[in-house]
Amino acid sequence: MRTVPALIFDCDGVLADTERDGHLPAFNRTFAEFGLPARWSDAEYARRVKVGGGKERMKTLLTPEFVAEAGLPDDPAALDAEVAKWHRRKTEIYTGIIASGAIRLRPGVRRVAEEAADAGWVLAVASTSAEPSVRGVLDLAVGKALALRFGVFAGDIVAHKKPAPDIYELTVSSLGLGPADAVVVEDSRNGMLAALAAGLGCAVTTSTYTAEEDFTGASLVVSSLGDPPPDETVTEVRADPLGLRPEPYVRLADLAALLGEGGVRGRS
Incomplete structure (x- = not known):
């Protein structure tokens, strides 16, 4: 199966x-x-x-x-x-x-999450932030209906926070999956290191405070997931070791290519 x-x-x-x-x-x-x-x-x-x-x-x-x-x-x-x-x-x-709606949503998140849901993928959020904070952002980012499809793993449910792999190891085991069956979208080096240490494939969408961090080990590094018109936001590819070429925006198929790619490139 x-x-x-x-x-x-x-x-x-x-x-x-x-x-x-x-x-x-x-x-x-x-x-x-x-x-x-x-x-x-x-x-x-x-x-x-x-x-x-x-x-x-x-x-x-x-x-x-x-x-x-x-x-x-x-x-x-x-x-x-x-x-x-x-x-x-x-x-x-x-x-x-x-x-209040004052926070800017990242491009492509809702689009890719909807594509994954339509394809039957399991959806989850894994964060060191407090669970109420995470659920509030998730509702805003993907809509309340789709948010109900997500497993939420957040806050003080693990002993060690990122860059330790604990939160990702807990998430994957709770979902009944192995590391090769999951791909992570992160924005920080600490998050990437946590994902790689848990053996997960990792894509990085750089954010306000992380654009200059070292993302050696990630299988894909982009400015954002991007969106097609009318909300057009073009993806700037910053590292693409697998040769995916996800321009003008990242699709679920690009992330699917990262399955099984974790914990290899980042270890030296």
């Missing part, structure tokens, strides 16, 4: 351009509400975003000097509880931003 393949999307930067216009203002509004002496600039957030997970990003603030200035507890458990409280509020602010 032929195994049904799976198409797995990362969320932030892949489904929508969420980092600059969603997560960054949500973090800063949270810091202001809690009276914390922190405001991240765009340039600073470009560095922080390389840390997977919202709570983990917040914890990068917790130098001894910051803890003292903010009047935070020294006890690690109490400090973790404070960070969890900040993160819950940040998620509320972020989901409100998503619901």
Whole structure:
């Protein structure tokens, strides 16, 4: 019996351009509400975003000097509880931003997801973001009806976040598939490394903060999945080691060619 393949999307930067216009203002509004002496600039957030997970990003603030200035507890458990409280509020602010429709969707996501659904593929999202945030973006990106077809694997359901392979290993095993039966669409080096370490084929659609990252190991690197007219967005191919030539936009057949290509090119 032929195994049904799976198409797995990362969320932030892949489904929508969420980092600059969603997560960054949500973090800063949270810091202001809690009276914390922190405001991240765009340039600073470009560095922080390389840390997977919202709570983990917040914890990068917790130098001894910051803890003292903010009047935070020294006890690690109490400090973790404070960070969890900040993160819950940040998620509320972020989901409100998503619901407002202020986030730009990435080209081609809905088109390719619909093509995969019509072809009988399994659909999933695997992300280190909080599940409510992921579901809000997914509904916006593909529509509520198609979103119901997706498995959502998000947040603190694994011990280690990207670039560790945990979230992708959990996703594939939960779907009852092997690594050769799934292809991932990512936007960051950390996400790509996670996919490759899990043995999955990986396409990269670069986003606001990731365009200059090293994507050696990906089987395809493009500016976006692209779209035909009337919403025409032409795909710029940045790396194409398999010779797929997916211009003017990426189709499901191009992603299907990545099945079984994981965990090889990126390891040296």
